[in-house]
Amino acid sequence: MKDMRGIAYRKGISLALIATFILYGCGGAEQASTDGSAMAASSAIAYTGATVIKGNNDAAIGNATVVVENGRFVAVGAADEVSVPAGATVVNLAGKTIMPTIIDTHVHLGRDRAALVEDLRNRARFGVSAALSLGQDEGADVYAVRGENIPGVAVYRTAGKGFTAPEPGRTEIPHWITTVDEARAAVREEAALGVDIIKIWVDDRDGQYAKLTPDLYGAIMDEAHANDLRVTAHLFTLEDAKGLLLAGVDAFAHGVRDQMIDADFMAMLAERENFVLGPNLPGRGTPFDVTWLEGQISEQQYAQAIAQASTRNPQAHDFFRIQARNLAMMNAAGTTIVLGTDGNTPWGPHLEMEDMVLAGMSPWDVIKAATGNGAAFLQLDDMGTIEVGKRADFIVLDANPMSDITNTRRISAVYLQGEAVDRSL
Numbered sequence: 001m002k003d004m005r006g007i008a009y010r011k012g013i014s015l016a017l018i019a020t021f022i023l024y025g026c027g028g029a030e031q032a033s034t035d036g037s038a039m040a041a042s043s044a045i046a047y048t049g050a051t052v053i054k055g056n057n058d059a060a061i062g063n064a065t066v067v068v069e070n071g072r073f074v075a076v077g078a079a080d081e082v083s084v085p086a087g088a089t090v091v092n093l094a095g096k097t098i099m100p101t102i103i104d105t106h107v108h109l110g111r112d113r114a115a116l117v118e119d120l121r122n123r124a125r126f127g128v129s130a131a132l133s134l135g136q137d138e139g140a141d142v143y144a145v146r147g148e149n150i151p152g153v154a155v156y157r158t159a160g161k162g163f164t165a166p167e168p169g170r171t172e173i174p175h176w177i178t179t180v181d182e183a184r185a186a187v188r189e190e191a192a193l194g195v196d197i198i199k200i201w202v203d204d205r206d207g208q209y210a211k212l213t214p215d216l217y218g219a220i221m222d223e224a225h226a227n228d229l230r231v232t233a234h235l236f237t238l239e240d241a242k243g244l245l246l247a248g249v250d251a252f253a254h255g256v257r258d259q260m261i262d263a264d265f266m267a268m269l270a271e272r273e274n275f276v277l278g279p280n281l282p283g284r285g286t287p288f289d290v291t292w293l294e295g296q297i298s299e300q301q302y303a304q305a306i307a308q309a310s311t312r313n314p315q316a317h318d319f320f321r322i323q324a325r326n327l328a329m330m331n332a333a334g335t336t337i338v339l340g341t342d343g344n345t346p347w348g349p350h351l352e353m354e355d356m357v358l359a360g361m362s363p364w365d366v367i368k369a370a371t372g373n374g375a376a377f378l379q380l381d382d383m384g385t386i387e388v389g390k391r392a393d394f395i396v397l398d399a400n401p402m403s404d405i406t407n408t409r410r411i412s413a414v415y416l417q418g419e420a421v422d423r424s425l
């Protein structure tokens with residue numbers, strides 16, 4: 001792809017340069033543009049001929065023209081509706097599909113600068129343009145990286161230190177909350193650091209721990225909302241899911257996992273227009289394909305992926321089915337769905353998208369969840385969709401994911417802010 005763009009660029013610019021030299025000797029392209037000639041050089045790049053999936057509610061555009069200038073989309077539409085600016089470089093993408101880059105709303109990444117930037121760089125390689133880290137982040141580096149615009153890597157957002165009841169033996173980074181006063185003080189502490197969202201865990205971890213009570217998570221939510229922060233919850237049971245909804249939780253970072261959701265839950269959900277679900281489906285428990293990763297990750301990572309993908313686990317499969325059905329029900333009810341993978345697997349979104357389709361969502365809904373919905377959830381207003389004025393972040397695919405969601409893995413190129421991402425391992 002890099003080569004392709006290089007060739008197109010040279011072709012596009014060569015006539016303009018010849019014209020420049022004829023008119024002005026060695027005067028340069030800038031002067032040439034002032035005479036208004038059609039040959040004037042332009043910094044715009046027009047991507048033509050591809051099918052474009054915009055990541056919002058709009059229909060896909062066949063034979064589209066997408067014009068990028070200064071890292072933003074400046075025109076998006078059907079070829080006969082968009083004119084290519086004079087002097088623009090033209091990149092022919094006939095036969096390809098363009099989709100927005102992916103937003104991963106649930107990750108846990110490195111905490112020191114080098115590791116974190118590397119994690120974000122690896123996300124960009126797989127077409128992920130932003131990632132929200134949920135609740136195990138502390139130290140100056142995470143906030144420094146969050147505030148930077150580093151070329152070629154994904155944007156970083158963080159929930160800082162999350163909130164849980166004491167969990168001796170597990171990570172000690174989150175706030176261990178036992179009183180309402182502690183809860184409120186800790187929320188104010190995270191708010192002062194400028195976290196993007198508040199993360200809570202409500203899970204007894206198979207009976208090992210006491211979990212946050214409604215009194216405590218209620219106080220966390222109340223204090224968060226008073227500080228203009230939303231709250232997303234890790235949860236396990238339907239009972240806690242209902243309690244969290246009643247308390248005003250803004251999002252779930254997992255679906256309900258212990259049983260099928262019921263009419264009571266659906267009625268509560270219907271009252272919550274802005275509620276967001278990140279289903280984070282568990283492993284399927286049946287073999288799945290990871291051979292597409294060969295050469296894209298280290299040999300050690302690939303061997304691990306192959307081993308994981310080959311195992312059969314009926315118990316895990318039942319667990320997957322409960323959550324898949326719950327996702328399908330919530331999606332059918334119109335709940336806003338986003339994509340979240342948990343952990344630190346840069347290519348995870350491509351597996352998760354397939355799982356979401358297997359759960360019963362359409363590829364269309366899944367792509368919207370993974371792109372436009374995710375950006376809206378992270379309040380990244382100029383990202384997530386292919387629309388004029390937004391950051392020129394997009395993935396060029398060799399095949400259309402609307403017919404087969406696994407085509408999101410057939411990446412030809414990734415662009416962030418109009419620049420091709422270095423996808424080399």
Ligand SMILES: [Zn+2]
Pocket residue numbers: 106107108134342343
């Ligand atoms: Zn998590």
